[in-house]
Amino acid sequence: MSSVIKAENIDFAYRVLNNHQSSLKTLFRDFVNRKVRIENYQALSGLSFSVEKGETFAIIGKNGAGKSTLLKLLANVVPPTKGKLKITGTVAPMIELGAGFNPELTGRENVVFYSALLGRDVKKVKQRVDQIVDWAGVSDHLDYQLRTFSSGMIARLAFATATDEVPDLLLIDEVLSVGDGEFAQKSRKRMQEIISSGTTVVLVSHDLVTVAELADRVLWLENGKLKKIGDPKEVIAAYQSSGS
Amino acid sequence: MRSNKISLYAITGFSKNNFQLLRLLIQQELTLRYKRSVIGIGWTLLNPMLTSFVLWIVFSFFFASKLEVGQQFAPYLMAGILLNTFFNQGLLQAANSIAANGNILTKVAVPPKIFAFAASLAAFINFLIGLIPLALVVYISGQSLSFALPIVLLVGFFLVLFVAGAGLALSVIFIRFDDAKNIINVLLLILLYLTPVFYPLSILSEGMQTIVTLNPLTSFLDAFRWSFSNNASVTPGDFIYLSITGVVFFTLGNFVFKKYWPRTVSML
Numbered sequence A: 001m002s003s004v005i006k007a008e009n010i011d012f013a014y015r016v017l018n019n020h021q022s023s024l025k026t027l028f029r030d031f032v033n034r035k036v037r038i039e040n041y042q043a044l045s046g047l048s049f050s051v052e053k054g055e056t057f058a059i060i061g062k063n064g065a066g067k068s069t070l071l072k073l074l075a076n077v078v079p080p081t082k083g084k085l086k087i088t089g090t091v092a093p094m095i096e097l098g099a100g101f102n103p104e105l106t107g108r109e110n111v112v113f114y115s116a117l118l119g120r121d122v123k124k125v126k127q128r129v130d131q132i133v134d135w136a137g138v139s140d141h142l143d144y145q146l147r148t149f150s151s152g153m154i155a156r157l158a159f160a161t162a163t164d165e166v167p168d169l170l171l172i173d174e175v176l177s178v179g180d181g182e183f184a185q186k187s188r189k190r191m192q193e194i195i196s197s198g199t200t201v202v203l204v205s206h207d208l209v210t211v212a213e214l215a216d217r218v219l220w221l222e223n224g225k226l227k228k229i230g231d232p233k234e235v236i237a238a239y240q241s242s243g244s
Numbered sequence B: 001m002r003s004n005k006i007s008l009y010a011i012t013g014f015s016k017n018n019f020q021l022l023r024l025l026i027q028q029e030l031t032l033r034y035k036r037s038v039i040g041i042g043w044t045l046l047n048p049m050l051t052s053f054v055l056w057i058v059f060s061f062f063f064a065s066k067l068e069v070g071q072q073f074a075p076y077l078m079a080g081i082l083l084n085t086f087f088n089q090g091l092l093q094a095a096n097s098i099a100a101n102g103n104i105l106t107k108v109a110v111p112p113k114i115f116a117f118a119a120s121l122a123a124f125i126n127f128l129i130g131l132i133p134l135a136l137v138v139y140i141s142g143q144s145l146s147f148a149l150p151i152v153l154l155v156g157f158f159l160v161l162f163v164a165g166a167g168l169a170l171s172v173i174f175i176r177f178d179d180a181k182n183i184i185n186v187l188l189l190i191l192l193y194l195t196p197v198f199y200p201l202s203i204l205s206e207g208m209q210t211i212v213t214l215n216p217l218t219s220f221l222d223a224f225r226w227s228f229s230n231n232a233s234v235t236p237g238d239f240i241y242l243s244i245t246g247v248v249f250f251t252l253g254n255f256v257f258k259k260y261w262p263r264t265v266s267m268l
Helices: A024-032 A067-074 A107-117 A122-136 A151-162 A181-196 A208-214 A232-241 B008-012 B016-032 B042-066 B073-100 B113-140 B151-176 B180-193 B206-214 B216-229 B236-267
Strands: A003-017 A038-052 A056-060 A082-087 A091-094 A169-173 A200-204 A217-222 A225-230
Touching: A003 A067, A003 A200, A003 B236, A038 A067, A038 A200, A038 A225, A056 A067, A056 A208, A056 A232, A067 A082, A067 A169, A067 A200, A107 A122, A107 A151, A107 B016, A122 A151, A122 B016, A151 A181, A169 A181, A200 A208, A208 A232, A217 A232, A225 A232, B008 B016, B016 B113, B042 B073, B042 B113, B073 B113, B073 B151, B073 B180, B073 B216, B113 B151, B113 B216, B151 B180, B151 B216, B151 B236, B206 B216, B216 B236
Parallel strands: A056 A200, A056 A217, A091 A169, A169 A200
Antiparallel strands: A003 A038, A003 A082, A217 A225
16 A cells, blocks of 8 residues: 655644734834744644555544644645655645635636636536536526625535545545535535545544544644544544543 | 756646646736726726826926937837836735735645736736737827837746746735835835836936936836837847846745745745
């Protein structure tokens, strides 16, 4: 088996300049008074793990433990401050769906643009727009501007676009289903299809029942450090007994 | 396939699909700005004409007689405004583009530079559209287009490099310091007055002439006026200066961006 993610001793620190008073005026004043301080806020430290091809890997932990930061690193959005992180293949992040949607563009234009942001081939997407929109159930509105859509419709369109192509590595931040009633079931089913299709999945969730059900392995983060990694039942049991 | 040629993919680090995204971004930048107005993209044509007309009323009285023989004030002024708009808009939009798309950049792995490149290229295209009314003004004032017209594209290309490079470097500063925008606006105003947009160089004192000539935008502007309708005098030195400026700023901007971006992205 080959590793899709290989992390060796990675650190990530947010840099905070003078408690975030970010203006040139205060910087100049503090510089004259010799009070410039750069503080590092350590969000992750010394993490080592690997995720194998086809595995469903879950990350759990309290708020502020560094889960979202780790997901950003895996999405190639920020590089680690220290250490080595190697990711092979295409990555599709499902973190805040529809982050690239523009209210002034039409539904069709948004599908194409969002797919282009995800690094997909625009020509191929253009041929698939009708199917994507049909699946999302917003065909009637395809050529209207996105600002005329309801928020439920936007969520459905974003989900349909994001899951249209199956990537090598799928990153999920709590988004396992969207919409209500029928569509929630439909999207959950699509998600389970993707997960069981052999794609590598990294999942961040507070829903321990879902994690136990889907994950092959679980990583427990606490204060940016790896607390425990391994079999879902064992790790979740330890996490629950720690009083969280 | 063996590639001995230097490919655009290698220089920019973009994939083929990234170039498709760049095209979409330029389209958006050009069309969205005027989406809610009645005459739409017509504003791109009207805007420089209206601005030039106002300034022409004010300044032709003072400066029209100071130009060299054969030069006309109306196209002189309008060329200056078009190029200055290209530079200002391109620079500010490229510098803002990265912060403005922060919510995308912190969630999806897109090369961030793509937004700055799209903004500077869109400014270039707006400039090219503005050449149509400028050609009109050239003919109205009794001049004709120059045979050196294609050189305008070359001048524009180097200005794109200048704008994209400077914009990239500024984008990092804009994210880190909230008040940098105000300072830059003042600096751009000073730069406008140090460029012979609405006055001929000859009205200045010798000392001021030296300063204005050192401003690379002066070389860009004179080269543009000369190649469009032979409405300014240039030397080979101007062309060397403007191409070096373009390449140096582009290289420096990319270098600054590469160095500071990893630390800046976490502030978005």
